[in-house]
Amino acid sequence: MERGGQVRIGSDDEDDVVVFAVNGKRYEVSVHPSTTLLDFLRSSTPFKGVKLSCGEGGCGACVVLLSNYDPLLKKVKSYTVSSCLTLVHSVNYCSITTTEGLGNSRDGFHPIHERFSGFHASQCGFCTPGMCISLFSALVNAEEKQRPDPPTGFSKLTVSEAEKAISGNLCRCTGYRPIADACKSFAADVDLEDLGMNSFWRKGESNEDKLSKLPSYNPKDDVCTYPEFLKRELESTMYLSPHKKSWYSPRTLEELRTFTDPKLSTTRTKLVAGNTGIGYYKDLDQYERYINLRNVSELSSISRNETGMVIGATVTISKAISALKEKVGGVVCSDWELIFTKIAEHMEKIASEPVRNLASVGGNVVMAQRHCFPSDIVTVLLAVSSTVDLIINTKRENLTLEDYLSKPPLDNRGVLLSIQIPFSTSFTSNFSTKTSKLVFETYRAAPRPLGNALPYLNAAFLAIISPSKMGFVINKIKLAFGAFGAKHAMRAREAEEYLAGKPISLNVLYEAINIVRATVISKDGTSDATYKSSLVVSYLFKFLYPLSDGVVSVSNGLSTHNSANNFKDGDNLSNDAKKPSLLSSGKQLVETSREYYPVGQPIVKSGASIQASGEAVYVDDIPSPSNCLHGAFIYSTKPLARVKNVRFKTKSLPDGVTAVITYNDIPNGGENIGSKTIFGTEPLFADEITRCAGQCLAFVAADTQKLADRGASLSLIDYDTDDLEPPILTLEEAVEKSSFFEVPSFLYPAPIGDFSKGMAEADHRINSEIKLGSQYYFYMETQTALAIPDEDNCMVVYSSIQCPEYVHTVIARCLGIPEHNVRVITRRVGGGFGGKAIRAMPVATACALAAYKLRRPVRMYLNRKTDMIMVGGRHPMKITYDVGFKSDGKITALHLCILINAGMSADISPIMPNNMLGVLKKYNWGALSFDIKVCKTNHSNKSAMRAPGEVQPSFIAEAVMEHVASMLFMEVDSVRHRNLHTFDSLNLFYKHSAGELVEYTLPSIWDKLQVTSNFSQRTEMIQQFNQKNLWKKRGISRVPIVHEVTVRPTPGKVSILSDGSVAVEVGGIELGQGLWTKVKQMTAYALGTIQCDGTANLVDKVRIVQADTLSLIQGGFTAGSTTSESSCEAVRICCNILIERLSPLKEKLQAQMASLTWDTLVLQAHRQAVNMSASSYFVPDFGSMQYLNYGAAVSEVEINTLTGETTILRSDIIYDCGQSLNPAVDLGQIEGAFVQGIGFFMSEEYLTNSDGLMVADSTWTYKIPTIDTIPKQLNVEVLNSEHHRNRVLSSKASGEPPLLLAVSVHCATRAAIKEARKQLHSWKNSSDQSNVSFQLDVPATMPVVKRLCGMDYVESYLQNLLSCQGRKQA
C-alpha cells in the first residue's frame, strides 16, 4: 500500500492551508472553510470508499476514523466522525483513515473486509465501508481499555460493544444480522457457535477449527492511524496562527472577543464548534469568516469540584459522557454520581457515535435556544438546575439555563462559554442527606431505542423525598419536559408546586397527572400532540408511582428507586430499556446441494471484499471527466399549476451555475420524455403545467454538485392556477372525477367462484375499510448518472439503473438521435428495490440532455431530500372489504373494492391489480370478487417498490382474518389455518401457476413452523405474561405467504478467453441481490459439464462484466425476483452452445493426451478458430413462466403500554427456495426483505403536505429499521424442496416474497394491543365491544400503538385503583 507521499491542493495561500493525512498520505490543502471532509475526500482524493448517502449525519455511510496526536502526552486518540458534517479546516494536523486505509485487493484485505465478505454482510455494499470503519474504530478503542489480553485472534471488544459499534449505521439490504455477526466475530467474549452462516466454517466444526479458519486478527499488527511524519511535523510546528483569511481559530477568550465585536456584521460570520448543526439546518450559505471555537481552552475543558461540574461549551457530547460517567468518589458527590451516570446514559441516546464525537454540548444548547431545536441535553440539564456562562455584547454573564432559554435568540456574536451543573443549590441545600434522598430519572420516547432519532418527547425529574408515616413525602421536585412541541424545554411549575410537601398517595399522583396534562402543552399544529400529552402523563406516573404509598423503601436514594420494580401488581416499571441486552441474534438453517456444483453452494457474494475495502466503483465514484458539470433538479411544490417562470433569488444566475435547462432545450427532433414503460411515457420536464408537487421543472448545471444544489435551492417559481381545475389529491376525488388509468384486459385478473353464492352460504357478514400509505426506497446510493458526449453525436451514459435497455431508448428519443448513438453502462447499483427501475430514467436522461446541449460531460447525484421528494415510492391505497364466513371460521366469500393512488403518470401502475391478486389469493376465500381502480392523481408517480402491489394484499388478507377471528372470538391462528388452500383450491385460485402437488409445500411449512418456533408453548407463556403484566403486553402471530412470480425473457453472453478465463454478460443488473454470484456459479457449473481437468475451480475464472446496452441488447428489467434465475438460464444456454462447439475438439484431444486440462482445451480451441463466444436470449415457456413461492413466519412482540414502543422479541421464518442456487445469497435476501417489510409495517411514514409534497424528506423524518429495531432473535430456515421440473435447476425466487412475511410482526403487535385494550376495558368496567375489532394502521408507529392501547391508560388504571380504594374504605 502506498504510504507517505504528499499532495497539495488548492491555492498557494499559506494563510488558509490545512495539513492532514489521509490513509498515511500527506495532504496540504487550501479550500473554502465551508468544505466538508466528505466533499474533499470524494472530489480530491482517490478514496471513494467514503460514501455520501444522507449528508446530514443520519446514516453512517460517510464515517471515517479521525486521529489526533497530543505532542505533550505523546498519545494518539482515534474516533469516528461523520465526514459529511466535518469541516476540512477542523482537521488540521489530524489523520484520517478510510476503509481503503485498512487494506485492499492488491496488498491484502484487512480481516474486517474479509469477515464482512465471509459473513455475507455486504449486499449492495454501499453501507459497507462506513460499517467497516465503525467497527475498526471500536477495535482501536477497545485496545485502549484496561482489560485482560483477549485470546489469540480476538480483540478486547465485547459482543455488546461490537454490535453497538454499528448502531449509527444504516443498511437497507441485509437486515443487519450478518453485519452484527461479522462485528461480533472480533469480540473476546463471543461464542463462535452463536455466529451465523458464513463461508469460513461448516456447522459442527470445533471452535479451534473455526478460529483457525477465520481471517486472522492481531490488534498489535493493526493499521497505523497516525503517521510518524505528521507527529514530527506537529511537534515542530511551534505556532499555529489563529488568523487565517476566513477560518479563524482563537485560542483565548481575549482573542475570541475580537471576533465577536458587536460592531462586526453578524450575517457574514459563523461560530463553529462541531458543525453538526448543518445536518439539521442544511445551512448552504457561505460566510466571510468562520470562527472555530474548538481551540479556546476555556471552552473546551471540563472541571469538577465540590460545588459541581463545569462543561466547556465546545466539549463534545462523547467527552461529556465520559466525564459524567467518571467515578470521582467523595461524600458530597455520591448521589450526584448516580445523577451524572443517568445524564450520561441519556446523552448516549443522542444521535450516533460519529455525531456525538463531533457535536458539542454548547452547540446543542445554542441550537435549542436560538432555533428551538428539540434538544435532549437542555431538558436534562434543566432538571438539575444548570446555569450557563455567556458573552453577550462582549459582556460576560451567568444565567440560569431557564433564564437563558427565555431570552430572545442569541445572535451570532453571542458566545456560550460553559454550562455548570451545581451539586448544591437552593433546591437541595435545606435538606439533610440523612433523612432525605435525591431521586432522579430521565426519559425519552423515540422511534429507535439506541438513539439516532429525535425524541417525540423527553423528560427529566429530580426530587428530594423523605419517608413519613404517610409514605414518602416529596420535599421538592423539578419536572422538566422537552421536545414535545413547545418553543423550548420547560419546567412543569404548577405540578411542582402542587407536589411539594405532599406525601405521594394515589390521589396526589392522580391530581399531579391531571395538572401536567393540562399545563405541558404542545403548540398548535404539533404532530402527534395527543400522544405527546399522554407521554407526559406516562413518564410522571413512571417516576412517582414506585414511590407512592410507600411501595419502596428509600434507604439508599437513587439506587433504591432504580430497583423499585416490585409493584403490587407484580409489574415492572423500571427503566429496563436502558440496559439493552444483545441487539440481534439468530439461527440459520440451510440445506446445500452438490448436485449442480458449484451451483447450490453458499459461496461469498461476488465483489463483497472490494465493496468493503471501498474499491468497488459506483457511478458517483467514476472520476469526473475534465470540464464536467454537475446537475440538480428544480421541482414543483404545487400539485397542479401553470409554471409562469423559473427564476432565482439572486439577480443573475447563482454562483457557479452555468445553465438552466427546461423542456424548451429539447433538441429538434427530440421529445420531452423522461421515462417509459409498456404503459406509456412520462415527460422529463413539466411543460407549461406542473401536474404534481415534486415534478421536474428544470435542471441546473453548475461547476460542482454543491453549487448545483445551492443553485436549485435558490430558485423561485412563479405559479398561476387561474382557470385550472382543482388538483386531484385524494382517492375519493379521483373516483368523483373518474380519473383512472386504463388496465389492459390481459392484466386484469378474473374473479373466482360465485360471490353471491358464497355470501349465501355465510353465517356472518362483515365489512370494513383500510388505508395504506406509501414507502420510500431508501437505497443508500441516491439516484445518479454521468453522461459523456462522444464522437459523432453519440452519448455514453453511466447510470445506476435497474433497466438500462429502457433508459437507452428514452435518451435516444429525448435527444432525437438513433438508438445506436447511445450507450448506457451499469456496473453495480447501490441498492435499487424497484426505485431505480423507472425512477432512475429521468435522472440519466436529464444528464444526457444537458450534456448534449452544453457539449460537456454532466453528472448528477441527487441529494437525499430531492430524491425523497421526486421519486414517488410505493402505492398508497384504500380498501373496503365485504366478507362472509361460517361460524367455524371458514370464509365463503370476499369482495374487495381497491383504489390505488398511482400519481400523475401510469408508470408500472397498471400491473398492480394483477400483482395484488397474485398474493391476495393466498387463502381460500371461497368466492373472490373485486373492483380495482388505478387512480390518476396529482401526486408524484408511484412506481415499483420491492414486492409492488404485493405487500399490501398480504396485509389486507391478514386484516380480514383478524377481523373474522375477533367477530367469532376465535384464535386468529386457527382461522388462518382453516382457510389455507387445499391443493384443489390452490389450482382453482392459481390456474396457471399452482404447479404439481409435491411443489405445494405451504401446509408442511405451516406445520413445521409450529414445531420449530414452539408456537403453542409460547402462546401459553404469552398468556401468562399478559396476565401478570400491566405495562408490557405481548403478542404472537403466525402468517403464511403464497407469492406468484413471473419469469421474463433475458439475454446472456459467455466468452471464453484464450487463457481459460471467462467473461460473462447478462441482462440482469447486480443490485446487491447476488445476481452476479449466482450467474458465476451457473457458468462454472455449465462449462464444467465438459468434464476435463481443472474445471473444479472454474468459478474463480469467471468474471461478470458490467451491463452495456450496445454490447448486449434487450436486457429488460431487473425486477420481480426472477432476474437472477433467468440470467442464469440464459448463461446456461450460452455455455451449452460452447460445450457443443468444444466437445468434438475435446474428444479429439483426449484421444491424443493422457489428461486434458481446461486451459489446454481452450487454448487449442482458440488456435483452431472455434467460436468461443456465444449469446442467447432465454424466453421462458408460457406454461411455466409463472410459479408460486411459499413461506411462513411467526413473530412475537412486546409493546410498552405507557409509550407505545414495540420490541420485536423473535421472528421465525421458513421459506421454500426450491433448490437454492446459493443458500447464503438467498438467506441474505430473505432476512433483508423481511427487515425492509418491518420498516413498511412498523416505522416508515412517507408523509406529504396538503399539496402532496413529500414532507418526510430526510433521515430526520423517515425511519428505516436500525440494528436496535430488528427482531432480537431472527431464525430462518431456507427449505430445500428438491426438484421442480420447470424451474431453473429447481431453484425458486427469494428477493421479494419474504418481505410479505413481515406482516407477522404487525399482526403480533395487534395481538399485544388487543391484550392492552382488554386490560383497559377491565379497569373501565366497560361493556363496550369496540376493543373486539380494531384496525391497526400501517406503519404501527409508537403514537399509533399508544393510541390503540389508550391515551388514558394511566388515568384509567389510577381511577380504577382509587375507586377500589374508595370501595374498601366505604
Ligand SMILES: Cc1cc2nc3c(=O)[nH]c(=O)nc-3n(C[C@H](O)[C@H](O)[C@H](O)COP(=O)(O)OP(=O)(O)OC[C@H]3O[C@@H](n4cnc5c(N)ncnc54)[C@H](O)[C@@H]3O)c2cc1C
Ligand atoms: C444526526 C444528528 C442527530 C442528532 N440527534 C440529536 C438528539 O437526538 N438529541 C439532541 O439533543 N440533539 C441531537 N442532535 C443535535 C446535536 O446534539 C447538535 O447538532 C450538536 O450538539 C451541535 O453541536 P456542534 O458543536 O456541532 O455545533 P455547531 O454545528 O458547530 O453549531 C451549531 C450552532 O450553534 C452555534 N454555536 C456553537 N457553539 C456555540 C457557542 N459556544 N456559542 C455560541 N454559538 C455557538 C453555531 O454558530 C451554530 O449556529 C443531533 C445532531 C445530528 C447531526
Ligand code: FES
Ligand atoms: S452521509 Fe454522512 S451520515 Fe449520511
Ligand code: FES
Ligand atoms: S449492503 Fe447495506 S445498504 Fe446495501
